[in-house]
Each structure stands twice: as C-alpha cells, then as structure tokens.
Amino acid sequence: MTKAFNRKKTKEELKQEFKIFMYNPATNAYMGRTPIRWGVSMHPIPTSDGLIFSSSNKNFWEKAKPFVRNLDNYLSKYSQPQNGSNAILCNDRTVLEKDQICKLDMTEVFPTNSPCTSKNSYGYYSGTPCVLLKVNKIYGWKPDLYKKDELPKDLPANRFFANKISMNCFGAKAHDQKNLGTVIYIPNEGIDIKYFPYYGQKQYRPPFVWAKFLNATRGTIVNVKCKFFAKNIQIRHRVDIRYAAFELSIE
Structure with missing residues (x-):
C-alpha cells in the first residue's frame, strides 16, 4: 500500500502564503480581516460572491428572501427600548459622562411611511432594495469631520452635512x-x-443609515461602493476601510 506523500512547502511558497495573509487582493482582506470588519459594515450580508439581489417578479422572491430575513434578524436587537439610567435623550448641547449614551432616535431611521421596513420587505420584493450601513464599534473613536472647504472628490457638495458623518453611494466605475x-x-x-x-457602555446601539436604490438598471450587475466620510476613517495597509462594497442585481 502506497503511503500518502505530504510535500514540504518551499520557502517561496511559504513566503507567498504569508504575503496573501497580510493582504489578499482577491478579497481586500488584511491579516484575514476584510474592510467590513475594520471600518464600515452593512446588512443584509451579501452572498459569498458579494451579491445583493432584489426583484419585483414573484418568481424570484425566493432568491431575495434571505436578504429580508437577514435584516429582520439584525434589527431585532434594536427592538428593545433603551430604558437604562445611562441612556438619555440628547441634543446638540448635551455633554455625556463616559458611561452615558444618547438614546438612538428610531424615528430618524424609521420615519413615518418609511420605505425601509419589515412590513414592505425593505424593498427586496419590489426591486428597490434598502441596504443598512453603519460604522463598526471602535472603542474611544470620535469622528474627525471634514469642513465644507476641504471635501474629498468622492463626496459631492450635496452629500455633505455639517456635524454629521456624511455618506455617499456611487458606482465603482463609469458604467x-x-x-x-x-x-x-x-x-x-x-x-x-x-x-x-x-x-x-451598556445598551449602546450603533447608529445606521439606509441607502435605498430606486431604479438601478435591471438585468445587469452594478458594482456599488457606499462610503462614510471622516478624516480618521482612513486607508489602512492599502485597504480603504471607509466603504462597504457589493454587487447589486435587480430583476
């Protein structure tokens, strides 16, 4: 009986594996961690090949169902009220103690007649999907915001808002x-x-923004980048951690 032969890897192969571990150009992962885990994250979670799918055709709703389910599951953590003594209603002049938090204003993300709710399946059964985007929890991080006269080229003036972490979604390439x-x-x-x-802090809930795609071209793949803008969300080890990237497919 022939014994299995386990070939010892060469130094060059080991060196290449280490380089891929440090930065994988196929996945944009740094040390095994993708940009989503470093900076910006999104829901629903795309498929393994980075796809978000939506359709107004009932024949395709089964394909869109996992995205609706993922959003329902993620948002369930926001359903309980923030009743702790450390959660307060804030305004622009509120000064917080270190153990205090501002209550998340759910009317900001679920306004009256919102087009992004579980009731309307977040638009995934109408070909107008909603994507939830947030900045990951980073201990002690406070955004260093841009001023109106120093905007980066991928932040249009109409998407800039003072005292906010502005965001913009755009196509990866011209087409x-x-x-x-x-x-x-x-x-x-x-x-x-x-x-x-x-x-x-106890009861802290990450704030988020919905991006809703109203009329993306059907029957094609659209490569999308959704980006948050603050000076201290930066490119790290050749990975731009300021945005979430995905492929949008509408049928």
Whole structure:
C-alpha cells in the first residue's frame, strides 16, 4: 500500500502564503480581516460572491428572501427600548459622562411611511432594495469631520452635512454609476456625531443609515461602493476601510 506523500512547502511558497495573509487582493482582506470588519459594515450580508439581489417578479422572491430575513434578524436587537439610567435623550448641547449614551432616535431611521421596513420587505420584493450601513464599534473613536472647504472628490457638495458623518453611494466605475440610478438616504444627512465615542457602555446601539436604490438598471450587475466620510476613517495597509462594497442585481 502506497503511503500518502505530504510535500514540504518551499520557502517561496511559504513566503507567498504569508504575503496573501497580510493582504489578499482577491478579497481586500488584511491579516484575514476584510474592510467590513475594520471600518464600515452593512446588512443584509451579501452572498459569498458579494451579491445583493432584489426583484419585483414573484418568481424570484425566493432568491431575495434571505436578504429580508437577514435584516429582520439584525434589527431585532434594536427592538428593545433603551430604558437604562445611562441612556438619555440628547441634543446638540448635551455633554455625556463616559458611561452615558444618547438614546438612538428610531424615528430618524424609521420615519413615518418609511420605505425601509419589515412590513414592505425593505424593498427586496419590489426591486428597490434598502441596504443598512453603519460604522463598526471602535472603542474611544470620535469622528474627525471634514469642513465644507476641504471635501474629498468622492463626496459631492450635496452629500455633505455639517456635524454629521456624511455618506455617499456611487458606482465603482463609469458604467456602474450610469446603471446605479437614484439613491435616497434615511436619514438623508448621515450619522449624527452625538452617538460617539463608544466606550463599551451598556445598551449602546450603533447608529445606521439606509441607502435605498430606486431604479438601478435591471438585468445587469452594478458594482456599488457606499462610503462614510471622516478624516480618521482612513486607508489602512492599502485597504480603504471607509466603504462597504457589493454587487447589486435587480430583476
């Protein structure tokens, strides 16, 4: 009986594996961690090949169902009221103690007649999907915001809002931008800085923004990037951690 032969890897192969571990250009992962885990994250979670799918055709609803279910599951953690003594209603002048948090204003993300709710399946059965985007919890991080006269080129003036973490979704390339169509944001202004910094406080809930894609070209794949803008969300080890990237497919 022939014994299995386990070939010892060469130094060059080991060196290449280490390089891929440090930075994998196929996945944009740094040390095994993707940009989503470093900076910005999204729900629903795309498929393994990065796809978000939506359709107004009932024949395709089964394919869209996992995205609706993922959003329902994620948002369930927001269903309980923030009743602890450390959770307070904030305004622009509120000064927090380190163990205090601003209550998340759910009317900001679920306004009256919101197009992004479980009741309307977050638009996934109408071909107008909603994507939830948030900045990951980073202990002690406080956003360093841009001023109006120093905006980066990928933040249009109409998407800049003072005292907010502004955000913008756009096509990765020119043909993607053409096929992307109209995007609306809820809340339109982005994320209020009153919810930062995070110090591990009890009952803390990460604020988020909806991006809703109203009329992306059907029957094609649109490569989308949704980006938050603050000076201290930066490119790290060649990985731009300021955005979530996915492929949008509408049928």
